[in-house]
Amino acid sequence: xxxxxxxxxxxxxxxxxxxxxxxxxxxxLPGDPSKDQIExxxxxxxRRIGEMxxxxxxxxxxxxxxxxxxxxSAGKDSTTKxxxxxxxxxxxxxxxxxxxxxxxxxxxxxxxxxxxVPPLGCIGVxxxxxxxxxxxxxxxxxxxxxxxKRALRQIADFEQMLxxxxxxxxxxxxxxxxxxxxxxxxxxxxxxxxxxxxxxxxLQERQYWVDYQTAYSQALGATSTPQAPWFVVPSDRKxxxxxxxxxxxxxxxxxxxxxxxxxxxxxxxxxxx
Amino acid sequence: xxxxxxxxxxxxxxxxxxxxxxxxxxxxLPGDPSKDQIExxxxxxxRRIGEMxxxxxxxxxxxxxxxxxxxxSAGKDSTTKxxxxxxxxxxxxxxxxxxxxxxxxxxxxxxxxxxxVPPLGCIGVxxxxxxxxxxxxxxxxxxxxxxxKRALRQIADFEQMLxxxxxxxxxxxxxxxxxxxxxxxxxxxxxxxxxxxxxxxxLQERQYWVDYQTAYSQALGATSTPQAPWFVVPSDRKxxxxxxxxxxxxxxxxxxxxxxxxxxxxxxxxxxx
Numbered sequence: 001x002x003x004x005x006x007x008x009x010x011x012x013x014x015x016x017x018x019x020x021x022x023x024x025x026x027x028x029l030p031g032d033p034s035k036d037q038i039e040x041x042x043x044x045x046x047r048r049i050g051e052m053x054x055x056x057x058x059x060x061x062x063x064x065x066x067x068x069x070x071x072x073s074a075g076k077d078s079t080t081k082x083x084x085x086x087x088x089x090x091x092x093x094x095x096x097x098x099x100x101x102x103x104x105x106x107x108x109x110x111x112x113x114x115x116x117v118p119p120l121g122c123i124g125v126x127x128x129x130x131x132x133x134x135x136x137x138x139x140x141x142x143x144x145x146x147x148x149k150r151a152l153r154q155i156a157d158f159e160q161m162l163x164x165x166x167x168x169x170x171x172x173x174x175x176x177x178x179x180x181x182x183x184x185x186x187x188x189x190x191x192x193x194x195x196x197x198x199x200x201x202x203l204q205e206r207q208y209w210v211d212y213q214t215a216y217s218q219a220l221g222a223t224s225t226p227q228a229p230w231f232v233v234p235s236d237r238k239x240x241x242x243x244x245x246x247x248x249x250x251x252x253x254x255x256x257x258x259x260x261x262x263x264x265x266x267x268x269x270x271x272x273x
Numbered sequence: 274x275x276x277x278x279x280x281x282x283x284x285x286x287x288x289x290x291x292x293x294x295x296x297x298x299x300x301x302l303p304g305d306p307s308k309d310q311i312e313x314x315x316x317x318x319x320r321r322i323g324e325m326x327x328x329x330x331x332x333x334x335x336x337x338x339x340x341x342x343x344x345x346s347a348g349k350d351s352t353t354k355x356x357x358x359x360x361x362x363x364x365x366x367x368x369x370x371x372x373x374x375x376x377x378x379x380x381x382x383x384x385x386x387x388x389x390v391p392p393l394g395c396i397g398v399x400x401x402x403x404x405x406x407x408x409x410x411x412x413x414x415x416x417x418x419x420x421x422k423r424a425l426r427q428i429a430d431f432e433q434m435l436x437x438x439x440x441x442x443x444x445x446x447x448x449x450x451x452x453x454x455x456x457x458x459x460x461x462x463x464x465x466x467x468x469x470x471x472x473x474x475x476l477q478e479r480q481y482w483v484d485y486q487t488a489y490s491q492a493l494g495a496t497s498t499p500q501a502p503w504f505v506v507p508s509d510r511k512x513x514x515x516x517x518x519x520x521x522x523x524x525x526x527x528x529x530x531x532x533x534x535x536x537x538x539x540x541x542x543x544x545x546x
Contacts, residue, residue, distance in 0.1 A: 050358065058469045081361040085323065088354040089367035089398060096363060125362060185545045196331045196534035203545065261469035272458045272476065 003028045007247055010231045012224035020213045020220075020232070025177040027234040029243070038239040045246040046086035052253040053091045053123055058261035060121030063167040064252055067126045068245075069135075070174030071212060072202040073184035074235055076127045079174060082242040083249060084125060093118050094125040097132060109133040109151070110158050120166050130155055135219050139211040148215075152222040159228040169228035170252040172245050173220060174235040178209050276301045280520055283504045285497035293490045293505070298450040300507040302516070311512040318519040319359035325526040326364045326396055331534035333394030336440040337525055340399045341518075342408075343447030344485060345475045346457035347508055349400045352447060355515040356522060357398055366391050367398040370405060382406040382424070383431050393439050403428055408492050412484040421488075425495040432501040442501035443525040445518050446493060447508040451482050 004010075004027045012018050033041070056062055068076040080094055095116035104112045110130050118124030134151035137143040143151070159169050176184075185206070188198040205212070224230040231248055235241040277283075277300045285291050306314070329335055341349040353367055368389035377385045383403050391397030407424035410416040416424070432442050449457075458479070461471040478485070497503040504521055508514040 077363060080363050084362045085359060087358065087362065089357045089360065089362070089365045090350060090353050090369060090400060092362045093366075094362040127363060182545045189540045189543045189545065192536035193534060195537040195540055198537065198540060206545070261466060263465035264468040264471070267462045267468055267471060270462045272455045272462065272479070 001026055001028050003030055004234075004244070005030065007231070007244070007251060010233060010244070012220050012230040012232060014225050014229075016221045016224065018217045018221035018224075018232075020173075020175065020217045023175055023232045024234045025175050025180065026236040027240065029240060035239055038243050042082065042239075042243055042246055045243075045250055046083065048250055049084070049123075049246070049253065050086045050088065052250070052256075052258065053087050055260060056123075056253070056256065056258040057088075057091050057121045059258065060119070061166060062256050062258055063118045063120045063122055063124065064249070064256065065118055065124040065126065065162065065167050065169045066245075066249060066252075067129045067131070067169065067171040068174060069129060069131050069171070069216070070235065071176060071181055071209070072199075072205060073181050073188070074174035074176045075238060075241060076174060078238065079172075079242055079245050080125050080127055083246045084123070087123060091121065092123045092125065094127060096127040097129060100133070110154065114158070117162065117167065124167075130158070131219055131223075135212065135215045138215040138218070139208045141211075148218065149222070152219055155219075156223050156225060156228075159223070160225065163227035168252055168256060170248060171220075171224075171228060171230045172248060173216065173230060173232050174241060174245075175232050176235045180236045181206065181209075274299055274301050276303055277507075277517070278303065280504070280517070280524060283506060283517070283521075285493050285503040285505060287498055287502075289494045289497065291490045291494035291497075291505075293446075293448065293486045293493075296448055296505045297507045298448050298453065299509045300513060302513060308512055311516050315355065315512075315516055315519055318516075318523055319356065321523055322357070322396075322519070322526065323359045323361065325523070325531065326360050328533060329396075329526070329529065329531040330361075330364050330394045332531065333392070334439060335529050335531055336391045336393045336395055336397065337522070337529065338391055338397040338399065338435065338440050338442045339522060339525075340402045340404070340442065340444040341447060342402060342404050342444070342489075343508065344449060344454055344482070345472075345478060346454050346461070347447035347449045348511060348514060349447060351511065352445075352515055352518050353398050353400055356519045357396070360396060364394065365396045365398065367400060369400040370402060373406070383427065387431070390435065390440065397440075403431070404492055404496075408485065408488045411488040411491070412481045414484075421491065422495070425492055428492075429496050429498060429501075432496070433498065436500035441525055441529060443521060444493075444497075444501060444503045445521060446489065446503060446505050447514060447518075448505050449508045451479075453509045454479065454482075 002024055070076055113130045134148055138148045162169055188194040220230045233241055233244050275297055343349055386403045407421055411421045435442055461467040493503045506514055506517050
């Protein structure tokens with residue numbers, strides 16, 4: 001198995017003719033750390049994410065939007081929990097996007113996600129996102145190539161606008177193998193405590209596996225930009241997946257270089273009575 | 274100083290003729306635990322809150338709304354951070370209410386808070402709330418007694434509706450002394466790293482201290498109901514305040530008795546291919 005030498009190896013290059021089946025769903029970390037060592041590093045990264053959000057909050061000039069996509073059972077919920085539990089709830093807003101409501105269907109597909117974008121000073125996490133609609137429809141053959149391209153151009157424009165407005169965008173595709181998905185869905189069936197997570201439609205969608213991989217390859221390749229890059233995160237092993245996403249988030253927050261809060265000289269010598 | 278023997282001693286009884294100046298802003302915990310001991314207990318409570326929210330999330334039949342009110346610098350933000358950092362961000366929604374926007378002013382005063390109520394399965398935290406509007410206006414003499422009573426009746430009706438719809442409501446008044454507020458505001462002036470928190474209007478509002486205590490006494494007394502009780506949390510000492518709020522939250526979540534997720538018999542023997 002390949003070893004992760006540099007997070008940038010996971011990035012999708014702008015304009016890349018990406019083929020997801022060529023990308024690893026499993027990867028070794030340098031030094032092959034134990035589960036405990038990974039958990040210890042993750043713990044430190046969680047704390048660091050919380051601290052950096054605290055600083056970002058004082059000026060409210062920047063925000064970070066983390067978009068998580070992946071096939072069913074890829075671990076979007078668990079990753080959110082593992083990476084972001086440790087951020088002050090006042091500074092984070094996580095949004096899940098499910099099947100659109102009738103009202104949402106009467107709007108353009110970016111409308112409902114735009115409403116959930118984090119305010120400056122905060123971290124936003126999208127559990128699924130505006131990528132769902134075009135990717136699902138494309139995988140089911142409901143979207144012609146020209147229509148798909150148009151939707152992806154609209155997405156790229158939208159994300160560019162966010163970046164230009166102070167919101168950095170980090171996109172993680174949690175990449176699992178078809179075998180790994182089978183095991184995870186089976187576990188949801190075999191373990192009664194996980195029945196609540198099981199959705200019969202997951203089995204139907206699984207039949208479109210190849211079509212989804214193709215549609216996602218097109219989507220990721222067309223929308224990975226310097227201001228809103230995609231990373232393909234090997235996600236068959238959960239602790240490795242969590243650690244990689246946490247490192248990517250830390251890297252994205254560090255790139256913001258959020259300055260410490262301003263001193264206000266007008267407060268000098270003021271006494272409260 | 275009094276010792277906290279039972280959380281229920283902090284509760285405001287329904288219809289109570291409450292006078293906040295009679296309530297303690299400092300309290301001793303039994304056994305007088307050290308700061309480290311308090312932090313260790315808080316750590317366990319945070320974990321417990323996260324676990325109970327996880328269970329509540331599986332059925333999405335219940336929610337908990339925690340409302341934090343208090344004079345400026347009482348610690349609404351810090352309490353949110355101390356008590357709720359540890360909940361999966363997908364299962365918590367914290368909302369801060371500041372000066373109403375022009376659009377919000379064109380709506381009834383419950384409109385903007387209703388929009389932020391947690392969905393079933395989640396914990397909501399209100400940092401300030403629908404109590405601000407009537408209390409501020411009453412303290413400034415802009416609301417006659419009859420108008421105040423009407424607003425409080427509307428609040429009680431609203432909270433009853435929430436409770437009847439599956440959302441338990443827990444309300445904490447973070448109670449500090451006037452001296453403690455002076456010290457905290459002065460610290461925001463003297464410490465440049467805290468300048469961003471300082472709002473000159475806090476000094477103006479401080480002049481209405483007695484009027485605020487009276488308005489809050491009326492509000493808490495009139496709206497503490499069995500389904501949406503108020504607790505007056507002694508908050509001059511921050512670790513004690515955090516611990517009491519965390520205990521109240523655990524108690525409120527335990528009272529929900531959220532059952533574990535349902536088993537779905539129709540999944541028996543299903544095999545994923």
